[in-house]
Amino acid sequence: MSGEQPTSSFLEIAQREGLLAAEAVADLSRESQDRQISPAQLAMQQGLLSLVQVEIIETLLNPSSAITGYEILGLLGYGGMGVVYRARQKSLGRVVALKTVMLNSKTSRGRLSRFEQEAQTVGKLLHPQIVTAYDFGRDGNRVYFAMELVQGEDIERRLDRDGPLTEVETWGLIRQAASGLAQAAELGIVHRDIKPANLLLVTPPKGFPLPPGMPMVKIADFGLALIIDEVDDRTRLTADNSTVGSPHYMAPEQLGSSEIDLRADIYALGATAYHMLSGRPPFDGLALPQIFAQKMSQDPPSLTTLRTGLSLESITLVQDLMARDLAQRIGNYTELIDRIDQLGMATSMTSPTVASATQTVTLSPGMTYSTESRPTTTVTQADITSIIPAGELPDAKRATRRGLGIGGWGLVALVLISGVGYGIAVWRDSPAAIVGISGDELKPTGYAADLFDGESLSKWRTIAGNWQTTKDDEGATVLAASGGLMSRAVVKEVPGRAPERLEYYRLRISAALRQATAIELSFGIHATGPATETRSILRFEQDQVSLGRQSAKNLPVVPVLPAVQLALDPEKYHELRIERQAAQWRAYVDDRLIGTIPLADDEAPLIRVAVESDSDDKLAYLADILVEELAHP
Numbered sequence: 001m002s003g004e005q006p007t008s009s010f011l012e013i014a015q016r017e018g019l020l021a022a023e024a025v026a027d028l029s030r031e032s033q034d035r036q037i038s039p040a041q042l043a044m045q046q047g048l049l050s051l052v053q054v055e056i057i058e059t060l061l062n063p064s065s066a067i068t069g070y071e072i073l074g075l076l077g078y079g080g081m082g083v084v085y086r087a088r089q090k091s092l093g094r095v096v097a098l099k100t101v102m103l104n105s106k107t108s109r110g111r112l113s114r115f116e117q118e119a120q121t122v123g124k125l126l127h128p129q130i131v132t133a134y135d136f137g138r139d140g141n142r143v144y145f146a147m148e149l150v151q152g153e154d155i156e157r158r159l160d161r162d163g164p165l166t167e168v169e170t171w172g173l174i175r176q177a178a179s180g181l182a183q184a185a186e187l188g189i190v191h192r193d194i195k196p197a198n199l200l201l202v203t204p205p206k207g208f209p210l211p212p213g214m215p216m217v218k219i220a221d222f223g224l225a226l227i228i229d230e231v232d233d234r235t236r237l238t239a240d241n242s243t244v245g246s247p248h249y250m251a252p253e254q255l256g257s258s259e260i261d262l263r264a265d266i267y268a269l270g271a272t273a274y275h276m277l278s279g280r281p282p283f284d285g286l287a288l289p290q291i292f293a294q295k296m297s298q299d300p301p302s303l304t305t306l307r308t309g310l311s312l313e314s315i316t317l318v319q320d321l322m323a324r325d326l327a328q329r330i331g332n333y334t335e336l337i338d339r340i341d342q343l344g345m346a347t348s349m350t351s352p353t354v355a356s357a358t359q360t361v362t363l364s365p366g367m368t369y370s371t372e373s374r375p376t377t378t379v380t381q382a383d384i385t386s387i388i389p390a391g392e393l394p395d396a397k398r399a400t401r402r403g404l405g406i407g408g409w410g411l412v413a414l415v416l417i418s419g420v421g422y423g424i425a426v427w428r429d430s431p432a433a434i435v436g437i438s439g440d441e442l443k444p445t446g447y448a449a450d451l452f453d454g455e456s457l458s459k460w461r462t463i464a465g466n467w468q469t470t471k472d473d474e475g476a477t478v479l480a481a482s483g484g485l486m487s488r489a490v491v492k493e494v495p496g497r498a499p500e501r502l503e504y505y506r507l508r509i510s511a512a513l514r515q516a517t518a519i520e521l522s523f524g525i526h527a528t529g530p531a532t533e534t535r536s537i538l539r540f541e542q543d544q545v546s547l548g549r550q551s552a553k554n555l556p557v558v559p560v561l562p563a564v565q566l567a568l569d570p571e572k573y574h575e576l577r578i579e580r581q582a583a584q585w586r587a588y589v590d591d592r593l594i595g596t597i598p599l600a601d602d603e604a605p606l607i608r609v610a611v612e613s614d615s616d617d618k619l620a621y622l623a624d625i626l627v628e629e630l631a632h633p
Helices: 006-014 022-035 041-043 051-061 109-123 156-162 168-185 261-278 290-298 312-321 334-343 381-387
Strands: 068-076 080-087 094-102 133-139 142-148 199-202 214-219 443-450 461-465 468-471 475-482 484-489 505-512 516-527 533-541 542-548 575-580 582-590 592-596 606-612 620-631
Touching: 006 041, 022 041, 041 051, 041 475, 051 080, 051 094, 051 133, 068 094, 094 133, 109 133, 142 575, 156 606, 168 199, 168 214, 168 261, 168 312, 168 334, 261 312, 261 334, 312 334, 443 592, 505 516, 516 575, 533 575, 533 582, 542 592
Parallel strands: none
Antiparallel strands: 068 080, 080 094, 094 142, 133 142, 199 214, 443 620, 461 484, 468 475, 475 620, 484 606, 505 575, 505 620, 516 533, 516 606, 533 542, 575 582, 582 592
16 A cells, blocks of 8 residues: 555545545545544445555556556556556657556466466557557566557447448448458457447548548457467467357357357458448347347348448348358458458558557456445344354454455456357246346446455355365465355455445356366355245356256256356366346356346345365365445446
């Protein structure tokens, strides 16, 4: 913490950046002076700021020395762990977008490796149509990634403001994107999330070979790219079989196939062109289950039904780009660029060869400027006792705030529907037969906490089995078990206050199955009697993941959807994630949505973790058990 800085400096920056409201700043200023405690510590104790937010403020307090080699000029955005600053690279005097990721004592090598791979992936891409990577390194408790800083709006915002584009502009922009993606494809890189929001429009530099008035395209967010390397699977940036992309634009084969190649990006370019020409994305207005079903069996409505006056050539080209049959789809970028040139709509659509000097703001999608503190409901000890079994209560006297803000996990914060997989949950005991993502999207409030302190089973209740702490192969302290069950209350703990129920939250567990049979995460627990407890279960096995529901302790678990077959390495850590959102539970594995389940009345703020194994020496490992509070934005 920056103890040498005046109290007013810290709080002034917090208010200026929208991290604290004026009223909270005034209260903290008075209390910190009365108690002789730093405002940073006080704000974290009261759940007003996360560790990431405090890190942001202290970085802005020391702009010239916070990160070696860079001068921080301002904050562009942040997520749970990642922060993007506007910064000056001192050695070259160049202004860049500087993405940083905080490390802590429990940061796994795998997490750091994923960030390094992202940097290496983007670093291979040297093309005027792709945001340029400049530098990567580690400084103290952070790793950083410097990239081109660009100013302009994305195509999605342009469409929202102005409506459909002309055919000439549409194909001029698609051609530029195809040129950049062609270079990526030569390096074996597939973007996997091409969409209007990831195509930035900027003013081309003087002399750049574009028709007058034609914006220049910059492809953003290659952090989702999957390096296709059949020889070395260590280059893969996402789990095999994981679905990455935005549902309206992603190719049908991305809904489950592991055979993803450049034709997935070609389909997405076609879906983007469809949106640009019609003013609406393909399959617009449909729920997620309907989008998935229709993508696999039929084409979107013809452009002729959405806009009059389009040329037959444009309509046919979009259809050929979006062909569901891979054999019928345009198969490479040379063919695509030739087809665009044959339209004859723009004689100057030549492949750009001039390096871009334009500087624009590149933000990782999903990063926000601020989160506001929101009122919470205080839960009395009697209230908690009535909904949580005895022995599963946290000790309020020992409550501490550790690891705040670590819950970001993803090294790049993503847009709501970007970079995650989508599933359909069949709720067999409910009138709702098919459940997709529904309800308002809740956002992190800034409160986050570790539920495993890296040292002991403090606040966990061991129900069965032999749970222990040990060191994994990377030297990190983890929970290990060959079988058994443990549980923990999920409540908001602030020193000096009674525990507060977390009404909505996101919980993440890093799990390595190793040689164990299965790991189960139970949630949505509701007990009306000793033998009538209901619960939802996310089950992680060697070759599949499933979501089920148990209506009584002694009854079998009923699947709510078919098991998802996943080829995940059991020796590596994978993220199990549940979210208690406004209308439903959402269950994920490695950012792939496995399914959703409606919320039930009177659910206990409680989770349980179980490990199954056929031998005492076949241990599963658990680490980085983190919770984030969610609320309406």
